Amino acid sequence: MALKPGGSFAIGGYQFTFVSAAKVRGPNYDAVQGTVEVTHNGKPVTTLFPQKRQFWVQQTSNSKAAISVSWARDLFVAMGDPLGDNAWSMRVQYKPLVRYIWLGAIVMALGGLIAATDRRYRSKVPVGAQETSSPPSPRPELGSA
DSSP states (O other), rough: EEOOTTEEEETEEEEEEEEEEEEEEOEEEEEEEEEEEEEEEEEEEEEEEEEEEEEEOOOOEEEEEEEEEOSEEEEEEEEEEEEEEEEEEEEEEEEEETTTTHHHHHHHHHHHHHHHHHHHGGGOGGGSSSSSOOOOOOOTTOOOO
16 A cells, blocks of 8 residues: 555554665665554554665665564565655555464474374383284286286
8 A cells, every 4th residue: 555654554453654765775775665553443563663764775675564473463564665755665464363374383293292102102012912914915927818
């Protein structure tokens, strides 16, 4: 979406307000840093600082996203290209419950660990109790009568 300073966007009950854009200098780049205030039901949640960077040597530009993380959700803001008239292209995302993906992986690993330590997989079978199996019968060759 296109946002000018003072403009806002609502998603998932969160209000993202683009406050300003200012030039900043990094160790090997110049950047425009945005200030985005996030509120939920009128209460302040966080302030995010996404950047649009221009690297000196490579003469390339990229966006540095700003992310606010909690167990319940991730809030993501990235600056795109300037659109003129002090407006910027912005990518705003609300990702609910994304952290539970990691919790699911931990639960699966724990289940695998519990299964690997099961005594049934570690107990030795007595020699006389092993089943005797006859060798497989030879397969007839194709084309023989």
